[in-house]
Amino acid sequence: MRIGIMSFAHLHAESYIHNLKSIVGVEVIGFSDTDPVRGDRASREYESRWFPEHEALLAERPDAVLICSENANHRELVELAAAAGAHVLCEKPIEVSCESARAMREACDRAGVHFMTAFPMRFDINIRAAREVMARGELGEVYAINGVNHSENPYRHRAWFAQKALAGGGAVMDHTVHLLDLYRWFLGSEVVEVYAEVGNPFYPDEIDVDSAGLVTLTFATGVFASIDCSWSRPTSYPRFGHLKMELFGDRGALSVDAFAQHLRVWSGALERTPSWIGWGDNPDLAMIKAFVASVHEDREPPVTWRDGYEALRVALACYQSAERGEPVALGSPPEG
């Protein structure tokens, strides 16, 4: 199977290219990037073929592509890939507007290619273990979830994360979607109401998007849940951040720290010290393998366009709620 990466704008491309190379039966064609500085650097760093034009990569007829551009460029690249007959794994959030997200789906449907949303935490072994505990009924009926997905400010690594035109927003856009997707997956229910407080308390003089968000969600089943999506970890923090959730049910409670499996390392040779260095299974690799398998077997991927779309809808509703200072009801999702 021949796979290409479209754009190295997103940090995750660096992880995915290693993942792809480690999978038997996958040939990495290379990557496209219209930014000459980034393209040249990445081609040397990852010893991979660089296509300065996306069309040139697609002319190689890849079976599938990974789309790692800025959020607001997803639509253009998905439409190009679909027209070239390539199945798509697309970074989250899948776009910055529902209209663009729907256009992406239509393009994939027309071309008969599959679309998978990159939600790697669904493939995290700790998260899966927690979901199994819940699914076995050990917690009884779950009535609330409290979750955090904190990080440092990603603009230090990629400036576009804090540019509204390219990212669609800040911390809320970046970090609401992972936990929201896990909640939907755990609960098997859709969000019916969103309340959010949003602000930029951490970098008021440096960026003009939100760096903090506290989100309260209500699901159709009545379960309520919160997400703290803030870029609230300082750059001196021993790791980028974390993802944790605690589930409360009428028979018990469960807390899961997805990145608990780490070493605490003190070393002058490290960028920051101490550093928390993960030693557990790599959820990115598990996700890429699942995508490759779905392409190989020509079946619907395990995380769908719909999953990415619902997460985007909720993220956008957060901004709406914050603007109004009131909860926002989410209408029924469109057909499909």
Place this chain on the structure above:
Amino acid sequence: MTALRVGIVGAGTMGKAHAVGWSATGAEVVGVAARSQDAAAPLALSLGVEAFGSYDELLSTVDIVDLCVPTDLHCDMTVRAAAAARHVVCEKPIALSVEDGQAMIDACEAAGVRLFVAMVVRFFPQYRAAREAVAAGQLGELGVMRLKRVAYQPIGDAGWFIDEARSGGMILDLMIHDLDYARWLGGEVERVFARSLRSRDPGAPADYALATLRFRGGAMAQVEGGWSYPPGVFRTAFDLAGSGGLIEWDSDSSESTHRRLMPEKPEGVGRVGVPLTVAAEDPYTTEIRHVYDALIHDRPFDVSAEDALAALRIALAVRTSAREGRAVTLEEV
């Protein structure tokens, strides 16, 4: 200096905790009152003081009353103590309504006596240390606070806690600690939004709430409160993030000792959960010592009755938001 005479009212978990505190002061505990002399007797006996079945009788023999009784009794007992010109120490929350709380403050002021509301979390060493770091500017401007306080539903004789008409419910009784702490650090609150669940099913008891606070200064806080763990579990945590730094603390990782007892010797579970910190002095004693020093030297309390009333306002706003499903501004309460 003549020792002030103290009467403890209520012989439950808090009455006992305060009694330990008073013994570390120069005060003279002269009696324990409860709903009956029999109910007061065990604690009175252990302190070697008189047991009273009548509040008025106790009032007549003391300088200070320490009210460790269900919340619905706070207002009436405080007003009567003020009328008898006694200082009042009162467990939190100050009252069940803003009107009652204000009436207590007014009555004490009119009578020229002091009123201390026992917002004990302000006396816990880790909460004080974090507050000092914030006040010293170590975090820059506060951005997002996360506060956790989740225990188990009170059991047995402590059942009045789950009677909302008596205690105000979990939000007023338990979450109020963190609402007060959030205000201490973040200033006045503009609005709140909350979701909650209550279950009276004896097989699955639960009270749980998630509240979001927005401060006038722009900061925000998520406050989690619950009586929703299995009996014996009490977890607390805070995570304070600012433009210049971060403080993390949680009770799990601060436990310096871990007991792993054989099943035939189960750990005793109190009727109502109390957070514990291994320290030379327990925070309840720190609190009572502070109260006594402030009283005999006529100095202000570290936490005023007005602070306690402000915390109650936030708790009432949270409860209203959870009930009505909308954001509630503090001006409405």
